[in-house]
Amino acid sequence: MNDTAAALGLKPGTPLADARAMYPALAAFDADPRADAILLEQVADWCDRYTPLVGLDPPDGLLLDISGCAHLFGGERELGRDLVGRLARQGLHVRIGLADTPGCAWAVARYGDISLVPSSDMREVLLPLPLAALRIGGETVSALAQAGLRHIADVIDRPRAPLAARFGELLLRRLDQGLGHEEESIEPRLSVPAYVAERRFPEPIGLEQDVLGTIEQLARELSRIMERRDVGARLLQAALFRVDGKVQRVEARAGQPLRDPERIQRLFLERLAVIGDECDPGFGYDVVRLSALLVERLDPAQQGLAGEDEKTELTHLVDRLSARFSARRVTRIKPCDTHIPELAAVETSAQFTRGELTSSPVQQDSLTPARPLRLLVKPALIEAVAEVPDGPPARFRWRHVLHEVAAAEGPERIAMEWWRDEQERPLTRDYFRVECRQGLRVWLYREGLYGRETAQSRWFLHGLFA
Amino acid sequence: MNKTISTAGKPATLCHLRRVVAQIEGQDTDLSFDACTSTLGVPAIDRVLQGGLTKASLHEVAAAAWPDLGAAFGFTFALAARVAGRRHVLWIQTDFAALEGGAIYGPGADQFGLPASKLLIVKVPRPIDALWAMEEALKCRALSTAICELPNDGAVADLTATRRLTLAAREGGGFGFLLRHRPSPLTSSAETRWEIAAASSPPDGFGGLGHTTFAVSLVKNRRGPLGQWTVAWNHHERSFSALSFGMAQAAFDRLDRAPLARAG
Incomplete structure (x- = not known):
């Protein structure tokens, strides 16, 4: 329902067919609770300008704790006027209630005639309001109505025990909360910054x-x-x-x-x-x-003389x-205690890594480093000619170029962790450090033990030496 | 003109002239040029470089051909390892470069002479981001070296970009290395330009692999002649050793000599 519809005399609850009969040009849309909820969130976000303590009261309400903030806007009345005015300029019609307790403010905003309730008048303001203003379910309200109780004034001074027995604890609790006898806090939707x-x-x-x-x-x-x-x-x-x-x-x-x-x-x-x-x-x-x-x-730290x-x-x-680039793109290398090459070092966000990362020294049995400087993200499948069962490769083809092997060191056999699931476990690898005729130095491996794990082992290039 | 040519070889005069130019450009002239170099440890190369690689400036390294990528990484790594000290090294890589040449492998870096704990790695989506990160990194005094790795010939790092990086390096005082996967025909304001190829390592006597060996060619040098050498890297001692000496060539691409050469 928008203002134009209201001006025509339509009311919420009118059947659509009736309304259409009266005004054939009427445009009707389905209710969209999700869009409403998003709008409510946005308005709540906006209300952050008044206080960091903004609580959602779905489907159509917001609770603002403005204790200690009101004077920044020239007092409670000014704050209220400012809020209503600004929201109206955004095309939102709001009713506000300002009171000492969330319960009372809730009631006044929806059912009251005034918006600002002075602390001393809380009881008087609440008395003539209907019982629905107490935030109790529709069933309780109709049950109370059957008993002839329609306004807050009807229940406020009645004996409490029979009321609680017949209509539930909630009624009395809401009553107490409205009057400020019981503490009620607003649950802020965002954590309050210090x-x-x-x-x-x-x-x-x-x-x-x-x-x-x-x-x-x-x-x-x-x-x-x-x-x-x-x-x-x-x-x-x-x-x-x-x-x-x-x-x-x-x-x-x-x-x-x-x-x-x-x-x-x-x-x-x-x-x-x-x-x-x-x-x-x-x-x-x-x-x-x-x-x-x-x-x-x-x-506080002392500033050095050198700046x-x-x-x-x-x-x-x-x-x-x-x-600029997100924390996962700025990394340090953290060594891990495993012998599987691609898992032996992981990249961790440099922002959240503190202290020194020390790595254990790797055994060195060659004049060339035992591990390559660069590891391919995914090992590259290559064609290689090698002696069976476990000889080093004699030549291999990588990215369409044939390389003749001049010298090779290996095999360095790296078996996958045996405690892993046998079905999923990758095959054993035989690693070779290889130097080609032109000087290219690479780290190759044969996947699978010939005859035991596989009949036809495949070769991969895993890393580049300097 | 003739007078300039005759004095060009004298280091003292050159140094004086450089100071004058530095004063005109508003640079800090307190540091003498000799104090801000870092030697490679190979006398032949250091002589050509007039003492070593200059600090607070940009140097370029490129792989001579595609299979030499690993060697180019290694040479840059070795240079960074020599100058690192206790400070950090930042390595900037585009995603595509990492896909092409692999990611830096911690245990390998440890063994190569530059502990992985000193490495900071930045992976960026686009080459232009890499330049931005490089400029920021070069301005930072806490880094000893910033390395920017660009795929292919790194066309994004043109004269303007390298000029910016040079200025940033001057501000921060560290080494800047621009690592291209392929030699680039673009002019650049880098102090030196190297093309690296892999070379067969000297045999270790047991049929295994010898020390990591590079065929190094210096293709641009603002402070002296060019040259080609074969050097081996000893990762235990973090030192280069020369295996062969190439002839130093005339420095035709030196900015200050190029017009004179053309004039004949």
């Missing part, structure tokens, strides 16, 4: 450099707060509130606790450079908020590269 800095603009900003400049200013504020508590941020989030209600969130991670405003700004510079196209400023942003979602202890510590600089480089 450190936040934000800036509001009377005129929206849209240029990337303006956004980055703002982020740097905010980073300065944030860093001052964090410095006071001796912490640094590991995960930062910049929330950009678009004028038309959309909120874009950009996250940046740091390998070590970070407090330096310029570095924070650089991280967001990289992030924005990557996701720049998705981040459409539209008509501009009117609120920019920077929050530290994850903090860690960071003790910045190398380690910090390296961490920052890794952070920037990770911000």
Whole structure:
């Protein structure tokens, strides 16, 4: 139902056929609860501008905990007016209730005549409201109605035990919650960041450099707060509130606790450079908020005379590269205790790897390294001529080029781990270090023991030596 | 003109002139050129390079032909291993380059002389990203070496791009290596340009493989003549040793001499 339909006198609940009979040109659409839920989420995101504590109340409500925030907007009344006004400009009609308890606010928003309830008048305001305002199920409401109880005033002073026995505990609990006798908290949909800095603009900003400049200013504020508590941020989030209600969130991670405003700004510079196209400023942003979602202890360190510590600089480089290319693309090599070549080293994200990675020395029985410098991602199938059963190859063809083997070392037999499933277990490999006539040095293996595991063994090229 | 030619061979004059040029370009002139080189350990090559590879500059390495990829990786790795010290080495690779030539293998790197724990690896989707990462890495003082590996002839690293990288290297003070899978015909502002081919290793006397051997040719050198050598890499001692000496060629591609040569 939109406004035009309401102006024509249509009401929710009118059968579609009736409505069509009255107005043949009526356009009707199926309800789309998922789209409604998404819209509600977006509005909740937008409401983040008022308080970090925004809870969803599906299907059509939002709960905002504005304790301690209202004065930033000139008081509760002003905040309410601002919220209603801004949402109206986005084409959303809202009713608000402002009260000391979520229950009372809920009731007033839906059934009340006024929106702002002073603490002293809570009871008086609730009394004339229908019982449905207590957030109890429709069945309980109709059961109460059959007993002649229609308004909150009808039940509020009745003996509690019979009411609870007949209509359930929920009724009394909601009543207590509405009046503030029982504590009720709003469950925020996003975790509340420990450190936040934000800036509001009377005129929206849209240029990337303006956004980055703002982020740097905010980073300065944030860093001052964090410095006071001796912490640094590991995960930062910049929330950009678009004028038309959309909120874009950009996250940046740091390998070590970070407090330096310029570095924070650089991280967001990289992030924005990557996701720049998705981040459409539209008509501009009117609120920019920077929050530290994850903090860690960071003790003040003495600055060296020579300027910045190398380690910090390296961490920052890794952070920037990770911000630009994603953390899984910036890696360090972590040795693993296995003799299967492709598993002996794994790449781990450099941002989350701390400390030294030491590897055990490999036995060396040759003048050339025992392991190749480069390992092919997938071993390449080659044609090779070799002595049976386990001689080194005499010549092989790789990528259409025939190579004559000049010298070979091997075999180095590497059996797959026996505790693995026998059906799935790959075949044993005989590795050879091979040098060709032209000097090409490669790491080849024969897959399968001739006669025992396979009748026709295949050859693979697994790595390149220098 | 003639006067310039006659003094070109004198290192002292050259050094003086370079300082003058450096002053004009607004560079730091406190460091003398000899102090910021790193030797290769082969006297013949070091002499040609006037002391060794220059720090805070960009060097190019390319595989002479496609089967020499491994050798080109190895030579670059060896250079990085010689200068690494206790600092880190960053290796930038495009996805396609990794597919072509394989990914860096930790145990192999350990044995080759550059511990894998000192390596940082960045894999980037496009060659242009590799250049961006390279520029960032070169500006970072905490790295001893940044290596950028580009597939094929790395056409994206043209004169403008290499000029940017050179400036970045000057700022950061580390070594920059641009590793191309194929020699490139493009001009570049790199200090030196090497073409590496695999060479048969000297026999070890037991029928096995000998020390890793490279056929090295220096095809561009801004500070002296060119040359070709065969060198072997001893990964235990992290040192090169010369197996043969090639004749040094005239440096026709040197920027400062090219017009003179043409003028006759």
